[in-house]
Amino acid sequence: MSTAAVHSLWTTAADPIAKIEAPKIEYGQLAPTLIVAGAALIGVLVEAFVPRKSRYYAQVFVSVVALCAAFAAVVGLAAGGYGTTRAHVAAMGAVAVDGPALFLQGTILLAGLVGLFTFAERRLDPAAHGNRVDSFAAQASAVPGSDTEKAAVRAGFTTTEVFPLLLFAVAGMLVFTSANDLLTLFVALEVFSLPLYLLCALARRRRLMSQEAAVKYFLLGAFASAFTLFGIALLYGYAGSVSYGTIAQVVEGKVSTVDPALANTTGNDVLLLIGAAMVVMGLLFKVGAVPFHMWTPDVYQGAPTPVTGFMAAATKVAAFGALLRLLYVVLPGLRWDWRPVMWGVAILTMVVGAIVAITQTDIKRLLAYSSIAHAGFILAGVIATSKDGVSSVLFYLAAYSFVTVGAFAVVTLVRDAGGEATHLSRWAGLGRRSPLVAAVFAVFLLAFAGIPLTSGFAGKFAVFKAAAEGGAAPLVVVGVLASAVAAFFYIRVIVLMFFNEPRPEGPTVAVPSPLTVTAIGIGVVVTIALGVAPQYFLDLADQAAVFVR
Amino acid sequence: MNPVNYLYLAAVLFTIGATGVLVRRNAIVLFMCIELMLNACNLAFVAFSRMHGNLDGQIIAFFTMVVAAAEVVVGLAIIVSLFRTRHSASVDDASLMKL
Numbered sequence: 001m002s003t004a005a006v007h008s009l010w011t012t013a014a015d016p017i018a019k020i021e022a023p024k025i026e027y028g029q030l031a032p033t034l035i036v037a038g039a040a041l042i043g044v045l046v047e048a049f050v051p052r053k054s055r056y057y058a059q060v061f062v063s064v065v066a067l068c069a070a071f072a073a074v075v076g077l078a079a080g081g082y083g084t085t086r087a088h089v090a091a092m093g094a095v096a097v098d099g100p101a102l103f104l105q106g107t108i109l110l111a112g113l114v115g116l117f118t119f120a121e122r123r124l125d126p127a128a129h130g131n132r133v134d135s136f137a138a139q140a141s142a143v144p145g146s147d148t149e150k151a152a153v154r155a156g157f158t159t160t161e162v163f164p165l166l167l168f169a170v171a172g173m174l175v176f177t178s179a180n181d182l183l184t185l186f187v188a189l190e191v192f193s194l195p196l197y198l199l200c201a202l203a204r205r206r207r208l209m210s211q212e213a214a215v216k217y218f219l220l221g222a223f224a225s226a227f228t229l230f231g232i233a234l235l236y237g238y239a240g241s242v243s244y245g246t247i248a249q250v251v252e253g254k255v256s257t258v259d260p261a262l263a264n265t266t267g268n269d270v271l272l273l274i275g276a277a278m279v280v281m282g283l284l285f286k287v288g289a290v291p292f293h294m295w296t297p298d299v300y301q302g303a304p305t306p307v308t309g310f311m312a313a314a315t316k317v318a319a320f321g322a323l324l325r326l327l328y329v330v331l332p333g334l335r336w337d338w339r340p341v342m343w344g345v346a347i348l349t350m351v352v353g354a355i356v357a358i359t360q361t362d363i364k365r366l367l368a369y370s371s372i373a374h375a376g377f378i379l380a381g382v383i384a385t386s387k388d389g390v391s392s393v394l395f396y397l398a399a400y401s402f403v404t405v406g407a408f409a410v411v412t413l414v415r416d417a418g419g420e421a422t423h424l425s426r427w428a429g430l431g432r433r434s435p436l437v438a439a440v441f442a443v444f445l446l447a448f449a450g451i452p453l454t455s456g457f458a459g460k461f462a463v464f465k466a467a468a469e470g471g472a473a474p475l476v477v478v479g480v481l482a483s484a485v486a487a488f489f490y491i492r493v494i495v496l497m498f499f500n501e502p503r504p505e506g507p508t509v510a511v512p513s514p515l516t517v518t519a520i521g522i523g524v525v526v527t528i529a530l531g532v533a534p535q536y537f538l539d540l541a542d543q544a545a546v547f548v549r
Numbered sequence: 550m551n552p553v554n555y556l557y558l559a560a561v562l563f564t565i566g567a568t569g570v571l572v573r574r575n576a577i578v579l580f581m582c583i584e585l586m587l588n589a590c591n592l593a594f595v596a597f598s599r600m601h602g603n604l605d606g607q608i609i610a611f612f613t614m615v616v617a618a619a620e621v622v623v624g625l626a627i628i629v630s631l632f633r634t635r636h637s638a639s640v641d642d643a644s645l646m647k648l
């Protein structure tokens with residue numbers, strides 16, 4: 001008997017190993033995210049290899065180039081028709097490249113760029129031992145007030161890691177708005193949250209408050225993302241897939257051949273309802289909607305102001321992007337269930353945000369509650385469940401993010417010996433001392449209040465119009481009333497700045513470098529441009545308002 | 550054994566974790582409770598994966614582990630820096646911004 005024949009007694013010829021197909025990744029369409037994430041990795045290498053003296057310049061250069069290049073890539077994709085006719089799902093169904101994704105990615109990148117300018121500002125604090133310092137701790141690990149910290153300040157250390165952290169956060173947000181399956185959504189959520197937790201803890205002044213804010217943000221954020229993840233698990237259990245398209249088909253009962261393995265779960269609406277509720281809850285936490293808003297005022301107040309500005313703008317854009325996509329792509333078949341709930345959340349958010357803001361005495365806390373109220377206004381547009389709803393939310397987010405970054409940049413300018421003078425009473429009479437800064441801040445406040453000729457008015461009008469046409473007229477009434485209440489406390493700050501006598505020992509307005517001037521300038525120009533001539537941008541948002549599925 | 554029982558176990562673990570976050574005061578213990586919640590999610594993913602006969606759930610469990618590890622790195626860094634400043638990891642002591 002030959003060897004081969006003996007062998008065949010206890011073996012059998014296997015099929016040739018099946019070829020595993022390599023996943024097809026459309027690198028060109030993912031370019032914005034890849035550029036920013038790549039630059040963040042380069043930033044880590046810069047930290048490791050570039051001498052301390054030149055790190056700051058290298059980091060700022062890498063970050064600015066990356067954000068500009070990524071924005072150019074977004075514009076290129078939009079010009080190539082990926083926002084409209086050629087919209088499709090890239091990276092094996094993980095990432096959508098469509099109008100809302102590109103529009104919001106562009107917004108996040110610009111908000112990130114403006115935020116970066118305020119991060120890089122080094123002229124506001126007086127120089128320490130001859131070294132220019134920024135808003136961030138000399139050495140994050142040093143205990144505040146300790147000898148280690150004094151030595152770090154004397155040596156002129158700066159935390160240049162903030163720039164890669166910012167880029168990682170931006171990269172996560174870019175994916176978050178375009179995630180097309182629940183796993184990508186969760187990973188992106190963590191990728192942008194973790195750097196933000198760290199950034200919150202890095203304030204140079206008032207480190208204790210900053211660390212407290214970071215701990216609160218981290219614990220509550222991780223708690224919320226655990227809920228999101230359990231919701232994802234339940235939705236996976238319901239549909240047998242985490243892909244948005246598949247879940248949507250199962251929800252609408254359009255799956256032609258029911259997989260016998262799934263027959264037990266697809267009929268189980270409990271899994272669907274609880275799962276969807278938990279995922280939406282996690283997103284509402286990021287948005288800062290009542291009753292998941294508890295972290296917002298503390299974190300906004302404690303975090304370094306440049307971080308607050310960036311976070312307030314970009315996180316809101318990213319989270320609303322993900323919320324829109326989830327509700328409009330995955331759960332439209334469930335809209336009779338989620339709309340009443342969102343009605344309640346939107347009304348609560350608008351009312352609580354506007355009313356609690358009246359009692360605030362700290363400017364950063366005031367802006368935090370104002371951001372909660374704005375989340376409510378945007379939710380009114382989300383509830384519209386129409387194409388106008390999507391486009392109005394896109395426009396509102398773009399308008400709101402620039403106002404926010406600009407307003408927080410102005411807050412960094414008003415300072416006294418202890419750093420930023422954030423107590424409202426300190427702002428009395430600011431208009432007499434520095435009319436320009438007060439006037440710029442007044443423009444932002446008027447935009448927050450939604451006064452005509454500012455971007456806030458155009459945004460609010462679009463959102464409320466979409467909500468009214470979408471059958472949510474009572475919501476619009478509540479929204480307008482809440483806006484009126486909100487206008488009261490914005491106007492109160494303006495009155496405080498212009499019609500009160502300045503205090504003798506009041507704060508001074510620091511002269512910023514061109515970086516902050518640019519940041520505030522962009523904020524003002526966009527605010528007024530979107531207010532005076534909103535039509536072009538409304539059309540742009542309208543073109544971009546169709547999700548791919 | 551019926552895989553549905555593992556789902557019940559996952560739900561119970563998740564609830565224990567969530568309750569722990571709400572009632573405990575030490576930041577480290579809070580954090581451990583959050584990790585328990587994440588592991589409950591993993592159990593649910595794997596159980597559903599077994600029920601459906603596809604591998605998605607098991608793959609997701611790996612992603613969750615990596616994310617949880619990254620979260621530990623960031624979370625412990627923040628909690629330890631707070632502890633070194635205040636000599637206490639109690640979340641009740643951190644109340645500078647309470648109105």
